[in-house]
Amino acid sequence: MFDRLIRATAADGGIRAVGVITTHLTEEARQRHKLSYVATAALGQAMSSGLLLASNMKQKRSRVNIRIRGEGPLGGIFVDAGLDGTVRGYVDNPGIELPPNAEGNLDVSSAVGKYGYLHVMRDVGYGDPHYSTVELVSGEVGVDVANYLVTSEQTPSALLVGVFVDSEGVSASGGLLLQVLPKATRDETLIKLLESRVSKLSGFTPLLRAGKNLSEILEELLGDLGLVIFPKTQMVRFNCKCSFPRVLGALKLLGEAELKDMIEKDSGAEATCQFCGEVYQASEEELAQLIEDLRSESRLQH
Numbered sequence: 001m002f003d004r005l006i007r008a009t010a011a012d013g014g015i016r017a018v019g020v021i022t023t024h025l026t027e028e029a030r031q032r033h034k035l036s037y038v039a040t041a042a043l044g045q046a047m048s049s050g051l052l053l054a055s056n057m058k059q060k061r062s063r064v065n066i067r068i069r070g071e072g073p074l075g076g077i078f079v080d081a082g083l084d085g086t087v088r089g090y091v092d093n094p095g096i097e098l099p100p101n102a103e104g105n106l107d108v109s110s111a112v113g114k115y116g117y118l119h120v121m122r123d124v125g126y127g128d129p130h131y132s133t134v135e136l137v138s139g140e141v142g143v144d145v146a147n148y149l150v151t152s153e154q155t156p157s158a159l160l161v162g163v164f165v166d167s168e169g170v171s172a173s174g175g176l177l178l179q180v181l182p183k184a185t186r187d188e189t190l191i192k193l194l195e196s197r198v199s200k201l202s203g204f205t206p207l208l209r210a211g212k213n214l215s216e217i218l219e220e221l222l223g224d225l226g227l228v229i230f231p232k233t234q235m236v237r238f239n240c241k242c243s244f245p246r247v248l249g250a251l252k253l254l255g256e257a258e259l260k261d262m263i264e265k266d267s268g269a270e271a272t273c274q275f276c277g278e279v280y281q282a283s284e285e286e287l288a289q290l291i292e293d294l295r296s297e298s299r300l301q302h
């Protein structure tokens with residue numbers, strides 16, 4: 001099954017539900033960044049969260065950035081997700097591994113750390129992005145993002161994200177976002193009902209691994225509440241905006257002296273994209289061409 005996102009409503013439009021499967025893109029991130037098990041779980045959960053958060057934005061070019069900075073050994077997590085279904089991300093220390101927690105699960109909370117900050121940026125694509133920051137409450141990515149939605153965006157929300165990874169790679173990853181919309185936010189019983197249903201689930205990946213698809217999972221949760229699933233399924237994928245011309249542009253900014261140094265000492269340059277792990281090689285000739293460009297640009301300016 002392809003990675004995908006579906007949207008739905010229930011309770012006469014009082015509940016907004018989004019489900020996303022990110023199994024393949026989390027496996028791609030694992031391979032690109034050589035992530036440990038616990039780093040795969042943390043980044044996969046953060047990427048699912050980013051796609052779920054971006055899914056309710058209106059403008060076509062809207063993007064959400066999630067930055068998590070905890071005191072744990074994983075360091076920071078960064079995710080950039082778009083309403084268009086593209087997502088990319090990385091963690092500072094991809095190789096760290098921790099023993100499983102008391103429940104036998106990957107210990108994302110200890111890897112991230114319970115103290116620190118979660119920053120969210122929402123950008124509709126026309127400049128003037130909106131930033132907000134909340135303190136971490138658990139180190140579990142889903143719990144912290146849900147806390148952000150409730151405290152910062154003041155939308156009663158339940159968020160469930162999960163990743164199942166073993167020596168074979170990622171076999172299940174994705175999540176669910178259930179939100180009580182403004183017209184129903186004073187409906188305490190509806191909010192309580194959603195909370196109790198989500199808390200009864202043992203996680204998102206067990207449902208996927210049991211062979212259920214997104215529609216079936218939503219049907220199980222909200223089927224008796226007038227669930228309406230939107231017919232359009234959106235594909236989601238790992239995608240980075242980096243390219244060789246962009247890398248050359250960045251190298252050019254280093255200036256002639258630095259470029260000459262790279263030619264003489266390293267016979268070229270190697271640059272790795274932080275966001276996707278792609279490695280770019282610039283040859284001696286390409287660096288020499290950049291020096292040429294810099295010289296002709298400065299001649300033009302004089």
Ligand SMILES: [Zn+2]
Pocket residue numbers: 240241242273274275276277278
């Ligand atoms: Zn990249």
